[in-house]
Amino acid sequence: MNVEHYQAKTIESKWQEIWDKSDIYSFDSETKSDKRFYSLVMFPYPSGNLHMGHMRVYTISDVISRHKRMLGYQVLNPMGFDAFGLPAENAAIENNTHPAVWTETNIAYMRDQQLKRMGTSYDWSREVVSCRADYYKWTQFIFLKLYEKGLAYQKEAPVNWCPDCNTVLANEQVEDGMCWRHGQTPVNKRMMKQWFLRITDYAEELLQDLNKLEHWPESVKTMQRNWIGKSVGAEIDFPLCGAVRVEGSKAITVYTTRPDTIYGVTYMVLAPEHKLVQELTTDENKEAIKAYIKDASSKTEIERTAEGQKKTGCFTGAYCTNPYTGEKIPVWIADYALVDYGTGAVMAVPAHDERDWEFAQEFGLEIKEVIQSEAVVGEGSKAQGGENEDDTALQPYSPRAMTGPGVIINSNEFNGLDNEAAKSKIVEHGLKSGFARSTIKYRLRDWLISRQRYWGCPIPLAQTEDGELVQIPYESLPVELPTEIDFSAAKAMGGSVLENSPDWFNITLANGRKAKRITDTLDTFICSSWYFMRYPDALNTDKPFDKSKVFPVDQYVGGVEHAILHLLYARFFTKALRDCDMLDFDEPFVRLLSQGMVVKYSEKDGKITKMSKSKGNVVGTNDFFDEFGADAARLFILFAAPVDAEVEWVEEGAQGQYRFINRVWRLFKNYASVFENRENYDFADFAKLTKDNQDLVRALHSALKAITEDLDPNRNGFNTSVARMTEFVNAAYKYFNAHDQESLTAEDSAVLATLFRQFILLISPFTPHLAEELWHKYILHSDEPDLVNSVHRQSWPVFEPSYLEQNTFNLVLQIKGKKVDVVEVSKELSKEQLEGFALANDKLQKRLQGLEIKKIIVIPNKLVNVVAV
């Protein structure tokens, strides 16, 4: 490395140490609400090593935080670690270190060797580490509050089991039938007694309040809406027929969104796990049904759906009655009916439902049409009715199920109705007769929160010998994890090693009764569902946080991979804790920014993919920092693409930003003398400056204006901000090539000193180290750090609009919208004058020869367009 170059490593580590010892980035909790700004980034899992992919989110959030500080806000910009979870436990099993040791080692490295080296501006005094007892004590406290409120409960249910995690997973943690942590591992369904949170109680509010989140990306809101999956339909009771009698339940209740097809029901499908199956199956079908259920339960989600459209099922021998028609309907079981959606029973209408149609084809069941497509009615005539359905509705009737709109047929008194209108009429009829009611269902399921693992927050409950669940008293919290654990045994047994610690799980209650602690621990998403509430009141020893001190995050930055998981859970927690009287707001994150991934070419895959260890395309932070510095990495990551798009890490591109830093560095060095003895940075009347000086002032102020606008939270144009800085530096070099240091006049010096001072402020959120170094060296003239006057305590510079006003503009001359010439003209000219000026133009005249002018359009300050043929 050339010694003439900017010594990034030395300079950066110098300032990092100085900032670290100061309180320059600390947040004052007493700040009034209109002067504070909560800037947050999703806290990381301490896996031990951050790469450029991680760096992106911290950089974006840091620029926002620093800029807000300069705008006069007290910024709460905290950091912590989402520190419970499987990798620590797996590492412990492999090399017999305790998960706590492994985790704390990683945290120390990531905090001190990586996050701080990125030039971030966190208030570390508020650090939150979810695996420490002083944090999970409050996770347990919150769990008990939810439990008391009836929001936490235990039930036997079919749950997702990941054989690699050796534990159950929530629905949200299953992706395409695979474990979210083990992309190659299919999860299987098991019946298990597990703990759940009643997130479904909040389904409607979670859905409705998405409309309040006007500063969230539309895509994330759409994903949440789809996940919640509200559907409006009806429940209809189909009484069982005489041959089979089931005590207590004389009917099968189905849920349907298509009550309009009720006359087309030709069979009934129950999920294999439906509770009526055993009872209503006739003796001669018992064997077959038993075999089918066994077969269905042994299949993974993947196997069930991998067979594509081929439907399987088994007849129970039982029949029920369609309450609308009195028809006798055969009852089948099939695994395409899901036990945990709706009522677990489906009224099958093969004529108008794809899946039912396939099933009916497979087993030769009756297909009865009850809706006639408009296509048939219309005979292909386009002038059919005033409906907005046009050509698409005129497709000939498909040999498969007809799922589109149409007119009701074969349905007694409902014949002739539009099928949409028929829905409510039919439900209304059933409601009067007592066998139907309109219902709303959600796709969202309750959140499964218990995990059969050691390294998680213990559930603060115990079970007495006679099965009663009791809370651990608040004053006894935290229930700490036992530390004497033999992890070598854990591998063999699978599941939670807590079951191996009788000293821990056998307890005696205050009243002398014996009890056993719950050995499951909490899903780590519980820990991350409230961590952002802890930061504003991080040192509270009486409760998780004081209601009066917590406030919603103003700007949250994180990856889209949490669009549903963390972001939905955190919203739910906020609402639930509000109902526990612990909070007084409804939504945790006012503004959300989902940054794109950082990708790189992977030799292994032969394509450009997300950075990951397994793809072998990870670029670590420290090697690059050592050579080119964090500021260069920050600039590149911000510059290479818009925030929400992918960034491809290209080493040459990142080095290009180091080149930029050097250009800035050299520029200041070349003009060092202008900063001598300068108390007051300002220059005389702009109008009286030389043209070169005016141009440079204009260059800075247009950059200032553009960057100020780019940093608006509705825009987040970090990439263009960097381009604007570069443009100013290019302009400054142009100036330098015309005016070297020796040739400067007093006016030139005043202009340069003023502009360069503002330029440092301008780049300070982006390149905090470079800015602080330049600030100290050239502005403060201080060899000693002076953090009272640090560049990071300065105000954001204000651009002066009058500097940008010019009395001329580039007039574009067009013929029929095609550019012919561009000429510089005065802004004073009237429309008529502009027109006259345009017509006098040689190029235009030449092109107009032989043409007849039809019309002339004059847009002031823009163009003249001559329409001629």
Add this chain to the structure above:
RNA sequence: GCCGGUGUGGCGGAAUUGGUAGACGCAACAGACUUAAAAUCUGUUGGGAUUUUUUCCCGUGCCAGUUCAAGUCUGGCCACCGGUACCA
């Protein structure tokens, strides 16, 4: 299948309200400096034709349309990416 999103030079991308397409960077090429190289500074760089310091044509995935004017608006295709998927 359904729901989102994206298509602009060799590459990443810019163009905020329809009004000069290609800002800024990377890569490449050339000049200056140097014994030389690196570094640096300065240029050139969408494609094509041409009478080659000139003039013209084409050009924002494809096809139509609206408009004096379309990367931008409308309709229809195509491709890619992401989410979701037997949710009755």
